[in-house]
Amino acid sequence: MSEWSVAEPRTLTFDDPVTALHVRIVNGTVNVVGTDEGSARLEVSELEGPPLRVTRSGGTLTVAYEDLPWQGFLKWFDPQAWRRSAVVSLAVPAGTPVEVGVVGAAAVVSGTEGRVEVRGVSGDTTLVAVSGPVRVSTVSGNLEAQAVTGDLRFNSVSGDLTVVEGAGSSVRAESVSGSMIVDLDGTGAATDVHLTNVSGEIAVRLPHPADAEVEANTASGSVSSAFEDLRVGGQWGAKKITGRLGAGRGRLKAITVSGSIALLRRPPAEDAPPTDGPTDKKVL
Structure with a gap:
């Protein structure tokens, strides 16, 4: 040595x-x-x-x-x-x-x-063009991941998660009060996203066209969806978004107690054929 x-x-x-x-x-x-x-x-x-x-x-x-x-x-x-x-x-x-x-x-x-593991207390983490599996655990530090193609795992108490141009096969994130913004570019494998939060907001932007089974639930927050094929409903304060986009090969699951959930749509790729239909959000 x-x-x-x-x-x-x-x-x-x-x-x-x-x-x-x-x-x-x-x-x-x-x-x-x-x-x-x-x-x-x-x-x-x-x-x-x-x-x-x-x-x-x-x-x-x-x-x-x-x-x-x-x-x-x-x-x-x-x-x-x-x-x-x-x-x-x-x-x-x-x-x-x-x-x-x-x-x-x-x-x-x-x-x-290769594999990347980051443990932090209050420091922020930035990942750029990382293709191996990633695991980040923090107390209050934020994570920003750009063009990450490996499986991503994030655990935090109050840190925020931001995924930009995500193309990995899997995103798993858990937080208590941190916000979660996940932008998927659709160039990787089928969507496999599971986000769990208590009071933080969740926003997911899916590629166009999207291909996933969707289940999003909040106990007391608001929900909105830019996809006419998804059902927005709920009762007694609890609200949910459910349905299938495309063939449903991927999976998107988002759960929060009091935070809001928004499902957004990426604009079509320049070489993609135009599609008809409304793009207004359904909000409840």
Whole structure:
């Protein structure tokens, strides 16, 4: 095993293959970029507080504080230990599995093809052009995912979820009060979306033409649908949207207690034939 103590801005290059990446920091920023190169590169551009410990064990590269464990990460609330910050950038082979833990720091992962797991307390997470399976767990941090084609799992207490140009085969999200906005571009596999919330709002924009069995329920919020083939109804305050779009090969399920639910329609692709019929929303 090789080990380095990084107490000031520094750049390290690793020529041997990296097969796994683990990063854990408190405040600051983590940037992870997948590349076509076989080597890996670490740049620590800003650092305040105790030094970072960089270890290379076999093919696993770890950049972390010694007192910040991966297990029980979301329960790490030592106020004294929050007084530290680092800006860390890593370039690794695109297929490398990535684990990132951030307390108050922002995490950005782009261009990777392997599994990605992010655990955060209050830091926001951004994913761009990630094609491997993704799991993000936060307390209050937000997640923005753009052009993500892998299966996506998101768990949060109050963090918001925003999916833009989603083409993955599956989206699963659970939150207590965070809002959820999911935009599907229709270029991936059949829609498989399951969203669960308590008081946060849910909005899903489906491709045109859409192809899914739809079930959306709210106990006391409002619902709206841009699809004339879906039924909007309910009683005693509870409201729901149900029905089939296209052949119903995919599935969309959205559940919230007091939040509103909106089902929106993407405009037709430029090369798609025009279709007739109303596009006004049905609101209840």
